[in-house]
Amino acid sequence: MTLNDLLPPIRGFQYNFAFIDEGVKKEIRRALLKAVALPGHQVPFASPELPIARGWGTGGLQVTMSIIGPDDVLKIIDQGCDGSVNAVNLRKLLVATTGIRTTFDSREATVLQSRHRLPEIPLRSDQVAVLQVPLPEPLRLVEPSEVETRRMHSEGDYARMWVSLYEDVVQHGAVSLGAGYPVRVNGNYIMSPSPLPRWDLRMLNDAEHLTLLGAGREKRVYAVPPHTSVRPLEFEDQPFTVENFAGMTCARCGSTGTFLDEIYDEKTGLATRVCSDSGFCDLVREGAVPRRGRLAHG
Amino acid sequence: MGYVAVQGGTTAIENSRKLNRYLRLRGESAPLTVSQIMEQMAPLVDRVMGEGGLYSPFHAALAIKQASGDPIEAAFLLRAYRSTLRRLVDSLPVRTETMRISRRISAAFKTIPGGQVLGSTSDYEQRILDFSLADETVETQKEVVHDFEAGARPGEEAPEPAEFRKVVEMLREQGLVPPVPDRPSPQPTDITQESPAFPLDRSGRLQMLARAETGGVLALAYSSMRGYGNIHPTVGELRVGRVTVQIPHPWRKGTAITLGSVSITEVEIVAKTAPQDSEEAKPTFALGYGSCFGHNEVKAISLGVLDRAMRSPSPRAPAEDHEFVLLHTDGVESSGFCSHFKLPHYVTFQADLDQLRAMRENEE
Numbered sequence: 001m002t003l004n005d006l007l008p009p010i011r012g013f014q015y016n017f018a019f020i021d022e023g024v025k026k027e028i029r030r031a032l033l034k035a036v037a038l039p040g041h042q043v044p045f046a047s048p049e050l051p052i053a054r055g056w057g058t059g060g061l062q063v064t065m066s067i068i069g070p071d072d073v074l075k076i077i078d079q080g081c082d083g084s085v086n087a088v089n090l091r092k093l094l095v096a097t098t099g100i101r102t103t104f105d106s107r108e109a110t111v112l113q114s115r116h117r118l119p120e121i122p123l124r125s126d127q128v129a130v131l132q133v134p135l136p137e138p139l140r141l142v143e144p145s146e147v148e149t150r151r152m153h154s155e156g157d158y159a160r161m162w163v164s165l166y167e168d169v170v171q172h173g174a175v176s177l178g179a180g181y182p183v184r185v186n187g188n189y190i191m192s193p194s195p196l197p198r199w200d201l202r203m204l205n206d207a208e209h210l211t212l213l214g215a216g217r218e219k220r221v222y223a224v225p226p227h228t229s230v231r232p233l234e235f236e237d238q239p240f241t242v243e244n245f246a247g248m249t250c251a252r253c254g255s256t257g258t259f260l261d262e263i264y265d266e267k268t269g270l271a272t273r274v275c276s277d278s279g280f281c282d283l284v285r286e287g288a289v290p291r292r293g294r295l296a297h298g
Numbered sequence: 299m300g301y302v303a304v305q306g307g308t309t310a311i312e313n314s315r316k317l318n319r320y321l322r323l324r325g326e327s328a329p330l331t332v333s334q335i336m337e338q339m340a341p342l343v344d345r346v347m348g349e350g351g352l353y354s355p356f357h358a359a360l361a362i363k364q365a366s367g368d369p370i371e372a373a374f375l376l377r378a379y380r381s382t383l384r385r386l387v388d389s390l391p392v393r394t395e396t397m398r399i400s401r402r403i404s405a406a407f408k409t410i411p412g413g414q415v416l417g418s419t420s421d422y423e424q425r426i427l428d429f430s431l432a433d434e435t436v437e438t439q440k441e442v443v444h445d446f447e448a449g450a451r452p453g454e455e456a457p458e459p460a461e462f463r464k465v466v467e468m469l470r471e472q473g474l475v476p477p478v479p480d481r482p483s484p485q486p487t488d489i490t491q492e493s494p495a496f497p498l499d500r501s502g503r504l505q506m507l508a509r510a511e512t513g514g515v516l517a518l519a520y521s522s523m524r525g526y527g528n529i530h531p532t533v534g535e536l537r538v539g540r541v542t543v544q545i546p547h548p549w550r551k552g553t554a555i556t557l558g559s560v561s562i563t564e565v566e567i568v569a570k571t572a573p574q575d576s577e578e579a580k581p582t583f584a585l586g587y588g589s590c591f592g593h594n595e596v597k598a599i600s601l602g603v604l605d606r607a608m609r610s611p612s613p614r615a616p617a618e619d620h621e622f623v624l625l626h627t628d629g630v631e632s633s634g635f636c637s638h639f640k641l642p643h644y645v646t647f648q649a650d651l652d653q654l655r656a657m658r659e660n661e662e
Contacts, residue, residue, distance in 0.1 A: 044493035049377035054634025079645040086641050088307035116645050146621055147496045173660035178650030197649035217631045219493035243652040261644045276645050
């Protein structure tokens with residue numbers, strides 16, 4: 001063997017299946033196994049750079065790249081939508097480096113990668129949700145130092161988190177957190193649920209499916225295994241509430257029990273509402289699934 | 299209707315890519331060649347290699363061309379490319395005493411063993427726009443090169459010593475700076491192979507600093523020099539040149555294979571007195587160390603200052619805090635996160651909007 005044999009060619013470079021090399025994939029899978037064994041615990045991993053910018057889903061992407069195989073069917077959504085520019089971009093990279101089949105129908109997907117939403121149709125046990133996470137540390141709200149937050153998690157020292165929620169209630173009459181509402185996983189670690197809207201948290205609790213969360217820039221993965229309790233932090237006399245879409249209807253499919261985006265008409269400036277889950281909305285319009293007739297949250 | 303059309307994203311992204319390329323090339327000038335960038339924008343190439351964490355002038359120059367000269371974007375391209383390269387072996391530690399010097403200065407002593415070498419610098423140039431450069435031609439280029447080479451008379455120079463002793467070593471011999479500590483573990487941390495855990499050891503810190511964005515480390519080091527902290531550095535020694543990179547021979551134990559050389563900038567700064575180990579110990583200066591790929595003096599000095607600041611026994615200022623410095627100076631990470639805020643946040647904003655509206659109702 002000569003030294004030249006060891007060096008990669010400058011041009012005509014062949015990328016590995018799913019871009020990252022098998023050694024790195026193994027390392028990520030090892031971190032994921034640890035994450036599954038410790039629900040809600042943030043496991044560090046090396047997180048090499050990808051051809052996608054930090055903060056644009058590199059954590060989710062690395063998780064997907066390390067678990068995906070040639071027979072998988074992939075769905076990628078961004079804030080609920082298959083056609084959002086970043087979802088398109090990430091899908092393009094994964095298809096270019098794997099050649100696998102993709103779908104907009106969440107029921108067909110074996111791996112579903114998402115930024116900040118879970119699909120309206122609950123996932124099954126043969127499906128994996130991969131969530132892209134910008135800020136994995138729920139305690140960052142009250143403590144800037146990583147050394148300190150890791151200590152707080154390991155000692156279950158969550159007093160400052162509770163105090164901050166209490167102060168919120170005192171000052172604002174309610175907990176003012178919108179998306180990314182902190183949850184307690186398996187009665188143990190406090191976890192940042194990607195920033196899912198509060199609406200989606202019930203779909204993490206006692207779910208059929210495995211959820212893997214990846215934060216590329218912060219170099220952490222964590223997981224919610226199937227049938228694990230995921231409870232939003234709440235006080236007995238200040239119950240947790242989800243987004244209120246009472247009396248609102250999707251202008252595209254007529255559903256009333258889905259998470260709705262507010263859309264402003266370009267001409268009239270009037271607000272209308274449409275399903276944030278574009279795949280679900282399209283299925284209803286095609287008649288493939290029944291329209292949601294009542295609030296899923298009662 | 300404002301609904302994100304499912305096919306709209308794909309077409310828009312593709313068209314945007316085409317527009318980028320069009321804007322770069324629509325002028326009438328000839329396309330920049332990679333070798334032009336390598337030769338005529340060497341400091342930019344060096345900076346991108348350092349922040350990209352990959353020593354390859356060709357790939358760095360190509361990245362600069364692709365990024366239309368944006369250094370952070372170019373470093374990002376290089377890092378992403380680096381992720382696809384197989385790691386073969388760890389090199390042996392580089393002995394910078396054996397550097398082939400192209401520039402070497404000390405702000406601590408007027409004369410140093412081996413001598414000061416001013417080399418190439420714009421430090422003493424008056425920053426006056428040189429309009430003659432606007433008319434530079436191949437002829438003027440040849441003339442400049444010919445005149446310089448004719449003026450250089452290598453025969454008259456004293457033969458270059460094989461090793462330049464470190465200025466700091468002189469201070470160390472007198473006991474004025476602490477002895478080199480024994481490394482706690484023979485295997486240094488590798489920030490590209492594991493997520494940095496804090497408190498991070500010095501090998502990890504120096505690695506993160508070496509890949510940090512020049513402007514970022516400059517800002518934090520400046521804060522320490524100016525008043526948030528108290529590091530007034532004396533540049534004990536700054537050297538620029540090429541060092542030889544060797545790897546251990548795979549089977550002939552104790553021998554090494556030379557792969558080639560890389561150009562680096564190395565700085566040792568002397569600043570403040572070091573914390574004393576015991577009451578009886580005499581006071582010493584503390585050192586700050588910085589080194590990075592290529593010729594980038596502002597960065598290397600900033601790294602030296604930050605290395606010293608981060609070893610403060612009782613950190614108070616931002617530049618003395620490991621997490622503050624190291625987690626916020628990586629250009630690829632910070633620029634990526636900063637630009638991600640341009641992505642749609644319809645759902646998360648809807649969730650916040652709903653919460654705010656509910657709170658306003660509570661007030662009534």
